[in-house]
Amino acid sequence: MVQTNKLNVSEIGSVWQTYQEKTLIMRFLEYFIEKAEDPQARNILGGLWQELNFYVTEMENLFSEQGMLKPNGFTSEDVNLEAPKLYDNGFDIMFVRILKEVSMGLYTLGMNMTYNKKVMGIYEGLTTVTQKIYKLSTSYLLEKGILVPPPFVTVPKQTEVIQNKNYMAGFKLIGDKRPLNDLEVGILHHNLEANNIGMQLITGFAQCAQNKEAKKYFIKGKELAKKQIKAMQELLLEGDIQLSAKSGATVTTSTVPPFSDKLMMHCIYILNGFGLIGSGTGGFFSLRNDLAMKTLLLAKDVYFYAQEGIELKIKYGWFEEPPQMEDRSQIIKKGK
CATH class of the missing domain: 1.20.1260.10 (Ferritin, core subunit, four-helix bundle)
Incomplete structure (x- = not known):
């Protein structure tokens, strides 16, 4: 049983x-x-x-x-x-x-x-x-006016069906690209919102990190967040869409660490994973191919940044090892 x-x-x-x-x-x-x-x-x-x-x-x-x-x-x-x-x-x-x-x-x-x-x-x-x-x-x-919702749009009055594969065309040398659909705008706005708050968070981490390599890692993350924000803003502005995501707050001038380097590194580790999942989802549900491609290329940067962070966590003993399966080959060798 x-x-x-x-x-x-x-x-x-x-x-x-x-x-x-x-x-x-x-x-x-x-x-x-x-x-x-x-x-x-x-x-x-x-x-x-x-x-x-x-x-x-x-x-x-x-x-x-x-x-x-x-x-x-x-x-x-x-x-x-x-x-x-x-x-x-x-x-x-x-x-x-x-x-x-x-x-x-x-x-x-x-x-x-x-x-x-x-x-x-x-x-x-x-x-x-x-x-x-x-x-x-x-x-x-x-x-409190700290969070602003995505832009409002004209609601649909009738059902439309995608007529041909040109709907997916974003890499066009001649002619206009189709406007972003509402789902694509929502994904971009959410990514912009998340990266804004992420940039504030990691800026604070960079100010107070005690380990020099961790500090450099956080500074690099701040620049990566800025790159992501710029990419999202350009896509929205290109579509004549009003920007509305805010950062939520500002970082003070304090350099006294409220958190251990170990905790801050693990926090970024979790957020990197969240960002990768979000980018994968956004890339899949973005039907305009230029938008999907840009989203996935940005995800590549996050992936390599995340790997660098994992290596740093391991180097300084900041990564508690998850439970794992028995190593049968080692058990067998010991039994000889």
Whole structure:
């Protein structure tokens, strides 16, 4: 009879990854709560911390039940609550909103690999929390004028069908390209919005990183974000589309690190993965071939940047090794 309470390999891997992400977010929240000046923002941040703390404890209990060593994740050693404010008001909720977008994707992936009822319950609960906080954050940012929605357009009055493959033509030497469709504009706007907040985040990281190689890596990431933003802006302006994405806040002049280099590097590691998935989705659903090609070429830059970051994390012992399958060849050799 199959033991239904025993975690399988995909469940161990996904819960391990979720634990890493949740403990990282909690350290950010602790710092943001400490520095928050707006009571409404502090309530959103504090509410999220309480919810995540419950599920982190649930995961720790699950590890204990399985006889599995609890991951290190990120602890109080990775955050300095006494550090001065690194980001101005508004950044905290804008960043939380981006993190909740990442979480939605991770929970979907985790749930898709889950067969255990207890693990399903964890992902179901985390998904509910994430959707609630995402809505609260979006409403807050819109009310404060920090977040601006994508452009409004004339709504369609009748159904149209694509007539021929010229609809996909973007590399045209003669004649006009077709206008961007609404889905393409939405993807571009979202990428612009995400890269704006990412540039602010990594600028702060570059200011306060203690490790010289990490600092150089963050500076390189800032330039990459600027390249992405410029590309998105050019595509939108070429289509006579009003730009509306904001950065959310500005970085202060503080150089005192609120976070460990290990935590900051892992944060960028997660966001790089999110960016690659977003670029792949955007490239696939962009039907104009020049737009799809540019999106995928930008994704190539993110991929190589991400690989460089992984190598740096390994070099300095900042990358906790995920659980892995038994090395049968080594076991067999030892048995000789």
